[in-house]
Amino acid sequence: MKELAFLALDVAKAYGATYADIRIIERQNEAIIIKNGRVEELGASTNYGFGIRVIADGAWGFAGSFLVERGEIERIARLAVETAKASALIKHKNVTLAPAPIITDSFTSPVQKDPFDVALQDKLAVLSRAEEVIRKTPGVSIASASMEMARHKKIFASLEGSYIEQEMTECGAGIHAIAISGNDIQERSYPNSHGGDSATAGYEFIESLMLGEHAAQIAEEAVQLLTAKECPSGEMTIILDGSQLALQVHESCGHPVELDRVLGMEASFAGTSFLTLDKLDKLRYGSPIVNINADATIPGALGTFAYDDEGIPAQRFDIVKDGMFKGYLTSRETAPILEQTSNGCMRADGWGRLPLIRMTNINLLPGNSSLAEMIDGVKDGVYLSTNRSWSIDDKRLNFQFATEIGWEIKNGKLGAVIKNPNYTGLTPEFWNSCDAIAGQDEWRVWGLANCGKGEPMQVAHVAHGAAPARFRNVKVGVGR
């Protein structure tokens, strides 16, 4: 394989590339979904290919193919250079890359229990047991349980001399209950919505979720929501649980600090960012208790790796420190604008896509409160849990989220369940209204396996550490 990688780099160089890298990736995947007592999906897939990225005439080109053979590697290397030369027809200046260390290394993410060695019957049994509990709960209309496991073997080689092998194993699972009555549709998920939770770990992660033990509760809550009262409308104090906060961090902090986005490189698709370069070190992003970092080194988190897809080592750095905006996610191409080197955030969705700046693990750091203490300090408000719907404008300012469930808070006590909760706000206003964050005991990392970006569209696996937090004067119950 090393020989094929070097062949690609040699061919690219011979055709005029001044920089080239190749990634050869093999992905193995298994997915199981059980819905309403029926195995909806039970499949295995493999995917193999390579992508070559070059700079020629001072501009970028990329080409990838599924056929990992000498002749095709030569063709694709030539095509990548030809494509770069076409890019160079309309350029303002030559692409320059921040210096990177030359690395020869290999890394395998730790796995206690290989998910591909666990018998299919055992996996089906875990899901069936949880799904059956949900399905048999009176009032439930749709019950489902799913799990997915994947292994990527990646080789990265660059003309500069790096050669890195990484093998990453990921596992995820979740359960879901839907209750329908007339035009009312309510849902509950565990451990999170949109497929559950995932991690860079082995089957032990799925076991640790104990899906079966949580099935009855979400099923009962889904049914209970049908007769619950509507979320109130108005401005009030809200407390968000960790999983909803994870998505809040994702949309209102993670995306706007991607430096490619800030520089307009995503303008035609997902948009730009309110966190323009003049805001760095100057903007009060949140209240002084808000601290957010990027940390690609958290053991087992879904956004963890050893090296990014430019061969840069995984790093940890501040995004928001004591409420002040402190840092962007960068790449070798973009970091020089800040007179920095890359902080290692370039990742691609497989061999056929170009690496882009992606979130790693973007975390709201724990505070010194607790959920109980936060509730105690609320006279009139709501506690909201588990994302149902999300939307944010193209500079990442105006957001609106709906959650699966909420509870009233009256005079420091958690009260009745409320349905159809949603809340809206403007990013800096919202984070500046944060007056309490729960501590380390209630902090955990949430994997998010569906982050979309780029054209052609790429899906990234990222994660967010969060503990519940409280926000004052938030607009709730929108559109009623």
Add this chain to the structure above:
Amino acid sequence: MIDVKRIEEVMRIAVEHSSADQLEVLASAKETALTRFSNNHIHQNVSETNMGLSIRAAVGQRLGYASTNRLDADSVKAMVDRATEMAAHRPPDDRFTSLPSPKATRKRDLVALSTVDCSPERRARQVEQLIRIAEAGELTAAGAFSTGYNIIGIANTLGVLATTVVSDASLKTVMMAETSSGYGSAIAVDVDDIDVEKIASEAAEKARISIDPIDIEPGPYTVILEPDAVADMVSFMAFAGFGALSLQEGRSFMKERLGQEIVSPLISIWDDAFDDHTIGLPFDFEGVPKQKVSFIENGVAKGVCYDTYTAAKEGVESTGHGLPAPNIHGPLPLNLIVGAGNSSLNDMVNGSERAILVTRFHYTNLEDPIKTTLTGMTRDGTFLIENGEIRSGIKNLRFTQSILEALSRVEQVSNERQMKDAFLGTIYVPALKIREFNFTGATQF
């Protein structure tokens, strides 16, 4: 480069190797390229060559799936065995009856060689043309220009065997001034049909006339939605309720309302893969010929689309709307058409005392699939209309609005329609004028 024979050969190997009771092979080959630009230069330029093979094996009523992009004979046979083994290990599905039997399909390829052969240099030259227009207006252009083709083949052990080739080209751009932006886009089978100058000029004009947008209070307004915004809204509607699975599971807004008027009589929505204004395959991903399906006719809920599985449940025929297996969403329409009216965008503007004109929506999402509550932002050209004229650009607004209620309050439908990218596939849509559209929030730009 188009090699239909290779796809047929791969399918033959798989079908002949099968030891399952029934076996289905979905094979594809594609070459796609995309030139992306921002800040008035090309910053990403990519291409991908890939093939794929998905197997669905039935052992009695047990189904197993496997897929790969390794298409040498040994790998293909191994995947057939893997799918069959997966099937053997699972409990039976008593609702599964059979894979589809062969039916006469209309042979049709929708392919333009100019698209298939489009070089990076040609894409660059056309992007250059667009950027010149942006620069002339002192605007910053971003966007993507893509070309490619896809060969799709489907075969099963009951004798289904069909292949088709489809090419597509797409150009979209956002042009930005200091305080405003504008959007233009087009998709076509033939790259020669993409009118770069028209798209660029539209985007530039929108950016120009929306400069220095004013603040406006959220609330209910009459809106004029241009085709991009209508496409977004109807795509979500289709996803939420036009497929048989959503109806059978009771999560479609169509449930218990078939035959009733659910939106304005000015609205008709159907799916037709053979319409000239869509990019459609002649058969679905089970090899079943595509049928025209009416969802809403003059405001009345008419029906949903089916794949083999959901059709068997109701004892009806598949309408040819199966997606690649395994698929948790059930059948969905890929070639949506919204009926034309007799108005025009100009008429709508001229006839409005006070209204908001929306170019497109951004980041829309359903909060409730049965009430069809949708939220999202406006983007790239939002205008206040007063006394029949565009008065000024306005800062973008958030809406939270039931789609069904919005479509019940349609006042005018344009005669001119445009083909747009849908959630899945394409959608051919008019502009709509709708009263009391619920804007619930605002942003700072």
